[in-house]
Amino acid sequence: MRTSQTFSISFIVRKKKNQSDLALLYARITVNGKFLEISLKRTIPIDKWNQAANRLKGNSIESQQINKKIDETKALLYDAYDTLVKEDQIINAQKIKSRYLKSDQQHFTLTYLINYHKEKMDKILKYGTMKNYYTTESYLKKYLKTHLNISDIYLKQIDYQFTLGFESFLRALPGLHNNGVMQHMERFKKLMGLAGDLDWIEKNPSKKFKLRFEQVDMVYLNKTELEKIKNEILEKPVLSINRDIFIFSCYTGLTYADVKALKNYHLQIGIDGKNWIYTRRSKTNTAVRIPILKEAQKILDRYKAHPKIDGTEKLLPVYSNQKTNEYLREVTDKLKIKKKLSFHTARHTFATTVTLANGVPIETVSKLLRHSKISTTQIYARVIDSKISSDIDNLRKKLNA
Structure with missing residues (x-):
């Protein structure tokens, strides 16, 4: 059985900010002491408004039109309320407003x-x-x-x-x-x-559906593979270019989109007086600040005057993502590296082989990669056998001592 409730409709005005002699007209729906307002999209002279009567004074055409709008609105709101009662719904001001605006589910x-x-x-x-x-x-x-x-x-x-x-x-x-x-x-x-x-549904039917992602083996280059790709002399210029840009990402951790977006003004002098990259992640728009390692700087210097970027502010001659991945596969086939590389492999390599495996604290790596949670970065730490071996060796030395 439905509990008793109070329901009322009134009309109020609010002064316009820059025109104190004019006001905007609103309908106010009140249910059990809680109210919502609906703009009637009408502007009226404030000195003609009778708040006690909820009417515009006088018999002018303007007054007749406004008062007619008030009567029509009140009738429609009562209809909305009556319909909800007949549907045996739990009624509140928002539901009445939604039904009146014809915007309910x-x-x-x-x-x-x-x-x-x-x-x-x-x-x-x-x-x-x-x-x-x-x-x-x-x-x-x-x-x-x-x-x-x-x-x-x-x-x-x-x-x-x-x-x-x-x-x-x-x-x-x-x-x-x-x-x-x-x-x-x-x-x-x-x-x-x-x-x-948006209150278009009362209950989300997908809320209790549990997402079940399977853990995927992370593809990254170990130290030997990274050196092999980095030092190989490639006859085709297009392969050399794409290999170099891939290596640049291996030493900066930047994604394909972030590397492609790099401009001259992203190069700045950091807190240590050395070259840094100051940019934003294209995916999340979060600020990224990365000290430029020697291997990355060599690649930037190599392509300063490349014809593909000459006359532009771009730092590197980046090909399309699809083409870049095709060229990377051609390089790995040539070097007989049995891993399916994509440009994103470089980011994994930066996190594992370049930083964590060389003793960079996981908190620092997390900030360089702009992960929102350190647990995301810890996924990289789990896959580095060499880091585990090194840490255990250090533990053995301490225990033996």
Whole structure:
């Protein structure tokens, strides 16, 4: 049985900031002492407003129009309240406002949510992130069409069974492994979380779905492999260029996007009087400050006047990510290194072989990589057998002493 509640509608005005003789008109919904306001998008002369009567004084055309708007708004708000009562819903001011504005969940579909996310996040999220969302969204639409035989679905109709069904659909796709499935499910959960934050759904059906990522072996170069790639004389200039830029990342920890974005003004003198790179991570927009090691400086000097960047502010002649990875594979094939390299391997190599294996504290490495949590950096520490061996040797010496 529903408990008794108080519900009222009133109208108030607020003075305009730069025009004290004018005011904006609002409807105020109050339920059990808690209220929300809705702008009626009307400006009125403040001296004609009768607050006690909730009306505009006089019989002018303006007064008649404003008072008519007040009466219509009040009637629609009472209709919204009565409809919610008939639906046996728990009523509050927000629900009445949403029903009046026709913005509650019964009017929102999955396609509407997808388009809303695109519109709002397109300028906020990075291109690569949005590209991944587009793929997830295309899979959602395909799932609706092929498995449910519908083109769209109301958000309130999406339940936990829908969530599990979407996971099963993804697992049946050729070439999509567990972690790829989990990445799509993670983005679906974020979309539904957005719908919840917007009060478009009362309960998030994907909230209890647990993401199950499998640990993937991290690819990085050990000291011998790094030296082999670094010192190999390559006949093709294009291979030398891409190898050198890869090595530059091995000694700075910068991602492909961050290396590609480097400009002359990113080179600055650091606190120690030596050359540093001052930039921002393209993925998170967080500040990055990296002291330039000798190997990285040699590569910067080598390409100062390269034709590909001559006349620009760019520091290095970076090719496309796809081409760079193709050339790297050509280099590893030539050197018979049995590892599937990508440009991101350089970042892993910086964290493991270049820094941690040489005794750089994990806290420092974490800051150089701009990890938000040190636990992320600790993943690198776990894979370095040489570091474990060195630490145990030091322990043996202390115990023997």
